[in-house]
Amino acid sequence: MEAKELLLKLAEASGISGYEHEPREILREELKAYADEILVDPMGSLIAIKKGNRRRGEGGEPHRIMLAGHLDEIGLMVTKIEKGYLRFTQVGGFDLRVLPGQEVVVHGTTPLPGVIGCWPPHLLTEEEREKVTPMDELFIDVGLDEKRAAELVQVGDLASINRQAVSLKEDIVAGKAFDDRASVVAIVECFKHLATAMHAWDVYGVATVQEETGYLGAITSAFRLFPDLAIAIDVSHADMPGVPESETILLGKGPGIALGANIHPKIHERLVQTAKSLEIPFQIEPYPGATGTDAWAIQVTREGIPTGLLDIPLRYMHTSVETLSVADVQRAGRLLASFIAGLEDKKFLEFEHASSIAF
């Protein structure tokens, strides 16, 4: 599947944290052609393995690289059925300001389309119009009476945003859950490139679960694989009105290559060199502390893993109209593949004078 087609298909699938089945199956089907082996770990993360197809210069067992993009998305969960209407709480961090008038699908006994109700302006007082409606005053309307609602829905059922993705331009698309299905697509793109490339390292492409609720899939899959090197792929805020340029990167200008405490400096350096040599546009993205991505968890797994982070520029994160450039996703995939093809030994990861540190 072309990157854009796959992205829209994955984004329209519903995969709230802890319930990533639907996008996982789409991904499994797509990766079959490019992976030597695909497995799903006990938490639900999908691991696609592609063995190295050439020997490292110095010989020995193949080293292993892990790529991680998260499969889950934020969503809602039913807490109470009230006269047929559904009260809810959230899974992950929604912005309350974007919920009224939003269409959803409630995953009851059958999928039920519904809307998050809002009051007609005719009935609102001036004071009410100026107040963001708190979550405990919001409700989902699935058009059911009390009896039918109790048959089809139970407390704990999930609701995902119902949003058909839309192409704003050929290359610019908007929809829900591009955070982080875009990165999953970048990993698929990387695997596609590797199908026709020579690489010495074994590649573990991981679509992690439950990132939005605390990086759980990354924690467990990184522990299991304990790779020699890991790169997380996630989305990052792109330029938009009302947000200072210092906090964003530019849409359509290539992936952000992260820099900061979470990032192994040599991985950053090598990603930059690779992008430059291939003339892939990229942006430097400084993180003063936590990156808020799977990379944050992976880096401190077991004895520590040298970790890097690629960011796909994304506008309006955690809304139902997340906007990105498909070219940026493709560039991230190509950059990853070239980075992997160029890997030989692990010496480049050593800090200066590392060998003099006595244990």
Added chain:
Amino acid sequence: MLLQSLSEACGLSGNEAEVRNLILKEVQGLVDEHRIDTLGNLITLKRCSNTGAARPRRVMIAAHMDEVGLMVTHIEKSGHLRFSKVGVLDDRTLLSKVVLVGNDRVPGVIGAKPIHLLKEKERHQVVETDQMYIDIGTSSREETERTVKRGDYVAFATRFSRLEGGLVKGKAFDDRAGCAALIELLRGRDSYPFDLYGVFTVQEEVGLRGARVAAYAVEPDYAFAFEGTVCDDSPKKKDLSPTTVLGGGPAITLADRSFFADKRLVKLLVETAEKNGIPYQFKQPMVGATDAGRIHLAREGVPSAAVAVPCRYIHSPVNILSLSDFENLIRLMSLSLVALPTLWPLP
């Protein structure tokens, strides 16, 4: 389904052509005459069945074609569009929605600053429309101007679909539900013992302006407005009587902010409903306004009534109505019109 194509058509106040053309195609074979007046109202006429009458009585039924939405007021250097509201909308329903810009329906999204970048106090602050913008995926004013210009109308991209239990969701049910009901009414019967003017009005949402001139021109003896009206039977914090209840039958207006309904017409509607076992409800008084508010003031005055399909979440990107209310409105009106001549004063 007619209601679907009407709901998905775009026609904001002052730009009703797409809706009008769609309606015209439907009604052309159903009426004897039609004309489009200078404001864009579509006025149709079904002639009186009694061709001998010297000056048949005239009954006007109005449904408005326009819907609320947005208009492009400025194009930023970055290519983003600034906008104003057309009609009354709650600012709080606009963020994170897909819209269609201009007559070419250029898709765009109303973006929102991500929650990650919000300061604590911003999270509890309503974003007003003058701080919002539409993103059509362009990166410069020049690029935007290739497909969009200042003054373009912006409609919500909401799709129509069926829910459980005979409900449907879509946009602009206020008042495409009224338009669809009026078309079905015209389809239902060849003629009545009076001249029936089915009038599809413009500019209701910006001040009941189309109905005003249409009523002047038609000079009706009696008038009805068909509406998709406020339905607030969903949960709320304070216990208030709902304006209407979904599935409770067509809502008959006693009085709203724009007029007091004619008592004889209300009595006729109620009696017809009861005689034929059609469910009905009274709309909570003094909420909202309809074209009837202007029509009843036309010339020397026109006895008028308003009947409506209850619609949840009107004036937001997505509405819900019950098809049974919609069908009962058509039945109620079609039977009431037959009985209407009993109100004629004796010659």
